[in-house]
Amino acid sequence: MTRQVLICVIFAAVLLSGALLISSSPGTASSLNQEATPIPNLSISDEYCSSCHGQPGQTLTLGDGSTLDLYVDPLEHASSIHGSQGYACVQCHADVGEYPHPPFQAADRRDVTIQLNSVCQRCHGSQYELAHDSVHARAQAAGNREAAVCSDCHTAHAVQDWVDEQTGETLPEARAIIPQTCAQCHSAIHAEYLTSVHGSALTDENNPDVPTCIDCHGVHNIEDPTTAEFRLASPQMCAKCHTDPERMAKYGISTDVLSTYVADFHGTTVAIFEKQSPDAETNKPVCYDCHGVHNIKRADDPEKGLQVKENLLATCQKCHPDAQENFPTAWLSHYIPSPDRYPLVYYVDLFYKFLIPTVIGGMAFLVVLDVSRSAINLRRRRQVTRQPEGMSSTLPSDEGVEAAQDAADSPEAQDVSESKTALKPPPTPANENPEEEADRG
């Protein structure tokens, strides 16, 4: 009995320690978070905070002498995703505690935002981590305080839900807001984007198929788009939509754009570098080198489209300064050659489609015949050598003189002399022209 109890206790101890191990491993991150933001005192209600911060006119003087408005519109918070789901002020502002709370100190207004940024990490750890790897976070770390942090895009008190929880997709109403959000800093690019085929479709008709900023640049872990890696990977980025048959069918756009690009000089090289040395610097063009980056136009745009010959030539000349009028047609323009388009390429292809089987087939046929005839000859010759009086009927001339002489004694000598007549007498049918004969040294 005591033994059973002991086993039970040991078993329970093992289970418990295992459970502890499991719970403690992801806990390292959360324990760090808790260091950064203390456990909120949930007994402090939003009404309690609003009794002061819900009254306009509260300000705080910051280190640089500027004033921070401490007023928070209770309605704004209530209509935000946090407020509507019942999250309390203290869940973000956890270190404040009961009134009188310790004074908040910041050098300037930007410092306020940056200081408070870490509170998002408590609940949104994975997004926070992703953002930490972004070009924005690296710029922050390098000392650019203006680089975006969470609340620059999401706001502090009016955070909206932008994602469909079920599908994980961006909500349609959010798509239109995204470029405006990025435009807070990247206004020049935003202006270009609005003129593009993608941007104009988004603003004009809230088209669900065109990319917004985040579809190319990513959401939280936004990469530096000026690196070689980004450049080499970019064709796959465009291909996400442009090889999707369903999406492209709506607009009559070919889904062969990637395969035809990869099949040609530039794309081949880019595709190999992307796989083998993703950080290689190359001047081989990727999609956006020809089509434009944020100002992408339709290929048949009457003014700027690449189907306008001069536009394409100007594009080629960026790397091929000696290119002349005919040069751009060296590029198949994403078309697969056919009798109508690029007939020369099509017929060269067709020619080889016939030539290759003919050549290989013909040669293989002759070689196989030759091998089998030689093998049969060899076997017969062996029979002849073994029994000189043998019954071998044919003795081909390429057997060598000895074998021929062996056979000359045999009853089939008639056959052999026939074959030798074909070989011996010199009527030289190949050299019917005596002059040519004389020409030879």
Next chain:
Amino acid sequence: MNEQIENNAVASPAVRLEKVFQRFTVSQRWEHWLLLLSFTVLLLTGLPQKYRSAIWSQQLLATPDQVALIQTIHHIAAIVLILEVIYHLGKAVYRMAQRRLPDDIFVTWQDFRDAGQMVAYLLFLRKSPPPFGKYNFEQKVTYWFMFVGIGIMIISGLILWFPEIVTQIVPGGIIPAAKLAHSTEAIVAAIFVVIWHFYHVHLQRLNLSIFNGKIGEKDMNTYHTLEYERLTEDQPGESGGEQA
């Protein structure tokens, strides 16, 4: 082409005498070496560019530096091949001007008859292969197939090398057509050399005359009967004792 019959001095009655004929001149043997080497290097540096999805190709072309290196090697080998072709054609033209161009390599109707008879022989419809001259139809096929193939390779290769210049004269569509022809013809040539040429000079019989320039009397009589007749007829006194 100077066919000479080498006189072997009689050493002892135990030594079997075999006459050796000069088949290729030193310059022809050099030409073959140049062709062999440039062809091999061109294939080795060209195939990775064609089979770009193969992993061995991607490892060779992994970085911009490696691509540039492989391209440079390919171009150097191409220049060697082009110079060899210029020499070859130049010599032919020079000899033509002197009316000394040997016509053995040119295709005649007899070659088609020979081919037919050879197939008939291989199908047991004839008891012996037809007698051949200095070059049999198989060797002529090799020469002319490579001649045309190398011509296509050089023309299309130069088009690809200098696209900006070429398109000043001809439409741009020539570039992708040349690319297709270049990469496909290369495969055709490679397959041809491996199946046809290697079979005939290595497997069917080891024929080293392009390397040592010589051919023995027996081989000469067996494989180039008509040429043997012609040469021995000129000097009847020197004909070998091996003939029946």
